[in-house]
Amino acid sequence: MLFNSVHFLVFLPLVLVLYYLTKAKYRWVFLLLASYYFYASWRIEYLGLIIFSTLIDYWCALKMSKHGARKQRRPFLVLSLLSNLGLLAFFKYYSFANESLMQLFSYADIGYKYYRFEDLLLPVGISFYTFQTLSYSIEVYRGEQKAERHLGIFALYVSFFPQLVAGPIERFARLGTQLKQQVSFSWSNIRKGLQLMLYGFFAKVCIADNFANIVTPFFENPLDYSAFSAWAAALAYAFQIYCDFFAYSTIAIGLARMLGISIMDNFKSPYFALSITEFWRRWHISLSTWFRDYLYIPLGGNKGSKMLWIRNILIVFLVSGLWHGANWTFVVWGGIHGLIYLLEKLYTPKIQGPIKFFMWLKTFSMVVLAWVFFRAQNFDNASEAFQALFGAGGTNQVELKTVSVLLFGLFALSDYFLFNQRFDTWIDNRKAPLRWSVYLVLLACIFMFGGVENHPFIYFQF
């Protein structure tokens, strides 16, 4: 079920009404059923994977909580890691790994065959919920989180529908605890939730979906397009992916808010960052912090020699790239970010006065160019896109509609002004006439200018 679908617009009010009509004590049951229904509406058979992941981690955590020493806890952590990463490896990386091996062996003229599973579709959101539940197992292992004894609450933590499919990746300490609390109805929560959803829908259907119509034709045949069009398409993709993912997170936060639950921010105007370091503090925050806490620090972080630190940084960025997709282009994308991050840390002067603009320009350009690898189907496609960007393409022009450009201007302005605050906080502090004018402008844009092609949220595929 997509957030931007009629199915969801029927599902949501029903869930809200029934949720608040249910006795507070039993609301978790209702929310769990709603979450499972939400997920099963894609493919019912994949619901089994979430339930499997839930049961394994619930049991492992309980077992870990019975042992004081880390050594005794370790087998259960390993079981949890193997189960979750095993699911991810099988569904997401099986074909990729085998294809890569086949390619590798072919260089040495060695035949390599593997069993191809027909109709094996990537379960929606598997990268997100496996990482979420892994964070719980690791924290229980470390003794930083008590094992949850209530199976229903834990199952709800794993499958909480607003953020199930594309995050933010929440920790149990924050989300699980709230799910146990008894929430009372509040108009303020509903209002703030609706404000966030409105802004999220605007970003998704007016910016991301319209820009997809510029990006898709370009990446099908990059060499047909002029340099101007190539840059327009590269910029359009930068904003397509940002608005798409930002929209999902914003809608998720709004939905949770309507249910009386607060979930973390995932974006803070990342394209206004002055460095790649800052970019990663503002982009997909829940994933960056996940990698920091569960990969970078266990690898040793910045403790140790400079070479070790460099190794740790590169591992984190490369794994982050691979997490996004089963393709070497994603690994290259992660590697580029890792290298720029290292260069910045090692050589960047302190940011002052007029340098700021150039720092921003450098960061933004790097991010936009790196996205080319992220979007390209393969290296040949990326190479063609780069050739077009630097003038070796044809004369075709992408179709830039005035309305799309104006809508983009509106979003870019709002993103600039919001910077470190959320839309609901900003709008709540405005006077009624302005507040209502903003609501109506956003609604009018959604009604009149939303994209009309079927573009599911990009991060669903991760």
Next chain:
Amino acid sequence: MKLQYYIARFLIVLAAFVLMQVLYTRFFWEEDLKEHADILENLVLVQDSVDAVYFGESSNFTIGKTDQDARSISEMLDDEFPNFKIGTVEKGAQHARIYHSLIKKIPASSPVKMVIVTMNLRSFSADWINSELESNLMKADLLLQDRPELVSRLLLTLNFYDNKRGSERLKDLHAAWKKDKISWPYEFPYDNIYDWDVAKGNGGWLLEDGSWDMPKIQLGTQEIKQFGFDIKEDNPRLKDFDAIAKTCEERNIKLIFNLLAENIDAIDALHGKDLSFLMKRNRDFLKARYQNNELVLVDNLELVREVHFIDKDFPTEHYDEIGRKRIAKNLADSLKKILLKP
């Protein structure tokens, strides 16, 4: 006091929506129609000036390279009736659901007394029903429905139409090919398209030296996919044609279904009489359903010989000048009988 506040707020929102509807209809609706449902423009152009409307797809307007007469079937037909004006509403790859939505759009004040609706046997096949073209057709259909334009536009944004992605459609198609059973009155090795296609696709036609005859395999398997089925009651296209018949009856518009000619000669050359047996049986099924006192189904199925089909490597209903003339003539003969009726 609080109630008044809420009523005032509600009225402001309502007024804003009315304003949005006016602005949208005035400045943006036409453009969206042009982009997603341009066939409606065809109808608007003719609906107030013709006695009959011919709803067609590429079979109507595709012409051969050497044709001297480039007129479409409907134009040839129109020329036969100087005192009965026939207008054309056409676009490639359309089907009955779109025709139905368009017929509903003909205003009550229109002089249109008759509609001629193209009936393409291929449009009943799983291949067409699960085709990727369907998304665009359903998008057009959504905009053609009677509701406030602003609401239609929002529903388009929310993808409130059959908007499956290519991979999902392919999966459904393969499932349909396996599931839809063909009942044979005699012994035949395959009872579904999937098995039949696989068998013929793997060396079903051979060259003299024993190697695979690829052109024949490609054409032959396409013919199986396009025509190797029985039309059953749950076929969505059948529901669309039923709906057309019902709407025309309600609106007192005379309805003629024009069943297109297929390349039976080429099909028999590759499949013997087996595949054309299914096609004729489906034709008979449609005739039994749609030929009665109120309805006319003009049967062109076997009317055009192979030489008059333009495409040789894929089954289509594209005819050269002579092919189009034969269909126009057959249709005109039926029309004359209707028009001469007191």
